[in-house]
Amino acid sequence: MKHQPSFFDGGQRLQMTESIELTIQSLQAYGPDHPHWGIAWSGGKDSSATLTVVTWLIDTGKIRAPETLTVFYADTRQELPPLAIAAEQIMDELRERGIRVEVVTAPMDKRFMVYILGRGVPPPNNNTLRWCTRQIKIDPMEQALRDRLDQLDGQILMITGVRQGESAIRDRRIEMSCGKDGAECGQGWYQQVLPNARGLRGRIATLAPLLHWRVCHVWEWLKHWAPEADFGDWSTAMIADAYGGDEAEEINARTGCVGCALAAEDTALDTVLLVPQWQYLRPLKGIKPLWRELREPKHRIKKAGLERLKDGSIAKNPQRMGPITLEARTMGLERILAIQTECNDAARAEGRPQISLINSDEEARIRALIAANTWPDGWEGDEPAADTVMPVVYQNGAVQPLLFGAGE
Known part of the structure; x- marks a missing residue:
């Protein structure tokens, strides 16, 4: 029987424990300054780990809950099926906890399929017509934030899944970024403004509490810790399928839209199709040739x-x-x-x-x-x-x- 990890494991588990402890410290340092929190969630591995870790820390009293917590799920309508299906299950689990979830989708006429097949705009390309990311993800998320801020007094702390990819204990890359907004050395994951958010400066701060996590910790959390009742009983194991199942960490796969019009190869979909339970999705290989x-x-x-x-x-x-x-x-x-x-x-x-x-x-x-x-x-x-x-x-x-x- 596979041994389940715990905070009391020694040896190789110590690094994971340290990563979680640093996450707690970052949330304790900056969270109390903001009564309202938001979590930007794409459904991918890093943002899903961030979402479930933060929620679990609140549930277990390891960090103090904010007055309000809003999860913003960026639903592009183009996500790989394992990610989209896992996101639906996780949203149900969030709502069962009483957490507000907003599904952020582009307006009907700006959605990817409608824009191409209804309005007639050619599929995006990497040279002169790369319209998709801003239109179906960035702009809708910024609008959702504006709408939420109109309902709240003061600032909102937006928690993101940005990672540097290495443990803060083993290198100094987090410390290198500590100059922003006068942040204390070693805690440079905090910024008082949201970059590139038009019209939102001064109303949003951002925090990346998993900035120091290594990718092996992300997989350990999603595949083994988070699904356990002690750590939240989350439906995160399916997310690994979108990155290669049991081989996800080894192949270091990336995900993208189904039949991405910008990628040279359907690498993300090909990775999913290697997992036997998702092979019924093979007809999706016909999307990219259509574009x-x-x-x-x-x-x-x-x-x-x-x-x-x-x-x-x-x-x-x-x-x-x-x-x-x-x-x-x-x-x-x-x-x-x-x-x-x-x-x-x-x-x-x-x-x-x-x-x-x-x-x-x-x-x-x-x-x-x-x-x-x-x-x-x-x-x-x-x-x-x-x-x-x-x-x-x-x-x-x-x-x-x-x-x-x-x-x-």
């Missing part, structure tokens, strides 16, 4: 010539490719729904959790936007198909005619 296909000229329209922008300037690329055609959007929607159906048919047959790529509200909105002939700003939909051969138009107005006429 690649929808970027092709045959599925898009383009500008025909010189284009004057709202500020009066001339567009740098007079014949740039633009949105996805209505026909291609409909094709993409049917492909995604077919993938979802195939996964869920297998899930029902195997008694496994079902998934949601596009829910009924999103499907209805996508179909409505297509039916309404919706196009991104600056496009009418009557522009030529992007694979149409045309004379080349340059930004200075010069035209290079075709060498041969149509049909020659």
Whole structure:
């Protein structure tokens, strides 16, 4: 029988105990200065460890509870299924404890699938059109924080899962960051402002109480400690599946969105599919090729010539490719729904959790936007198909005619 860890274990367990003790010290040092706490939770390994550790410390009286605690779950609707399913279970466990949970999702027309398949915006890329992270995660989270602050007096302490990756006992990287906001040496995980949060400066402080945890401690907590009744009875073991199951720590995998349009390979999904219980999700491998296909000229329209922008300037690329055609959007929607159906048919047959790529509200909105002939700003939909051969138009107005006429 596997020995379960405890605070009283010696030897190799001492490092884990020290990590938890430093977490307690950081929360004791800065928590009491803020009556309201929030926890930013993505569902990944670091933020899930932070969420469950902090909640357990409050439950057991090891740190004093704030007046209010709000958990903000960033639901991008694109998470890997093991993470999304674990998040649902953990949210139930939080609510059973009386903890306020806010599911933060982008507005309907800004959600990933709706934005692409309904409005026709091409899938994001790493060069000129990387719109996804800010739109489906950062902006909704900032708005949720503003809304919560409107309900509270004073500051809120936002607790994050940021880690440096090494124990504070073994190196000095935390101490190196201690200059921010006059923080005391050795406790540089605290900042009095939230970086990059527009309009929120002065109202939010941030604390990263697991900054000093090593990755082996994160896995130890998620796989062995947190699921035990003494440490909260959390549904965190499933999170390891998204990173490789029993091999998660060894392969040091990273996660991302299902069929991420920005990654060269489907590494995160491939890692999940190595775990036997998740192999019914193999149809998800069809998502990434769809995004690649929808970027092709045959599925898009383009500008025909010189284009004057709202500020009066001339567009740098007079014949740039633009949105996805209505026909291609409909094709993409049917492909995604077919993938979802195939996964869920297998899930029902195997008694496994079902998934949601596009829910009924999103499907209805996508179909409505297509039916309404919706196009991104600056496009009418009557522009030529992007694979149409045309004379080349340059930004200075010069035209290079075709060498041969149509049909020659």
